[in-house]
Amino acid sequence: DTAVSQTPKYLVTQMGNDKSIKCEQNLGHDTMYWYKQDSKKFLKIMFSYNNKELIINETVPNRFSPKSPDKAHLNLHINSLELGDSAVYFCASSQGGDSPLHFGNGTRLTVT
Amino acid sequence: GQQVMQIPQYQHVQEGEDFTTYCNSSTTLSNIQWYKQRPGGHPVFLIQLVKSGEVKKQKRLTFQFGEAKKNSSLHITATQTTDVGTYFCAGRGGGSNYKLTFGKGTLLTVNP
Numbered sequence: 001d002t003a004v005s006q007t008p009k010y011l012v013t014q015m016g017n018d019k020s021i022k023c024e025q026n027l028g029h030d031t032m033y034w035y036k037q038d039s040k041k042f043l044k045i046m047f048s049y050n051n052k053e054l055i056i057n058e059t060v061p062n063r064f065s066p067k068s069p070d071k072a073h074l075n076l077h078i079n080s081l082e083l084g085d086s087a088v089y090f091c092a093s094s095q096g097g098d099s100p101l102h103f104g105n106g107t108r109l110t111v112t
Numbered sequence: 113g114q115q116v117m118q119i120p121q122y123q124h125v126q127e128g129e130d131f132t133t134y135c136n137s138s139t140t141l142s143n144i145q146w147y148k149q150r151p152g153g154h155p156v157f158l159i160q161l162v163k164s165g166e167v168k169k170q171k172r173l174t175f176q177f178g179e180a181k182k183n184s185s186l187h188i189t190a191t192q193t194t195d196v197g198t199y200f201c202a203g204r205g206g207g208s209n210y211k212l213t214f215g216k217g218t219l220l221t222v223n224p
Binding site: 040041042043044045056090098100101102103104105106 | 142143145147149153154155156157160162198200202204211212214216217219
């Protein structure tokens with residue numbers, strides 16, 4: 001069973017569209033994250049939720065809106081997509097504190 | 113803010129040669145984690161170092177945490193083709209800066 005699963009794996013869309021990426025973890029972790037990995041492989045945190053509450057919100061355009069319906073799910077909705085949004089988006093979870101991150105397989109978003 | 117610098121950005125070796133990647137933080141870290149990302153894959157946790165001067169080994173991999181807890185290294189002895197991937201360090205700050213900050217990674221390629 002996949003511990004952290006995100007869908008879709010690939011997402012190709014046009015500029016201006018709205019899209020969502022879903023993430024679910026079955027590890028019983030309290031903390032979930034969204035990371036963006038650009039073409040140079042730089043991993044940058046976007047958001048972090050602990051038990052459904054937002055605890056980290058980096059400098060991310062407000063076109064990006066995370067939603068956590070419960071502590072096992074953290075979805076990412078993106079409005080008015082731009083070319084610069086093209087990247088691989090990783091969901092991750094951890095037990096919190098110093099615990100390591102468990103990453104999903106990533107969603108490769110391509111905006112044309 | 114906290115910065116984690118990682119060098120080199122790329123390293124190409126012949127199979128059997130050793131490899132080292134270095135990580136330096138602008139601030140003292142409470143701990144440091146190392147991850148490996150295979151091409152096309154997602155980051156996978158390798159190890160966490162917490163104590164000043166700590167050294168940990170995993171088979172051919174040796175991880176060190178500096179005495180001042182501001183730098184770390186990963187050394188691979190006698191590389192194999194299975195070692196190919198990007199190695200990331202991720203440092204966690206202390207006090208109010210408890211965020212995990214990733215280095216930009218070192219891409220290792222191994223020529224058989």
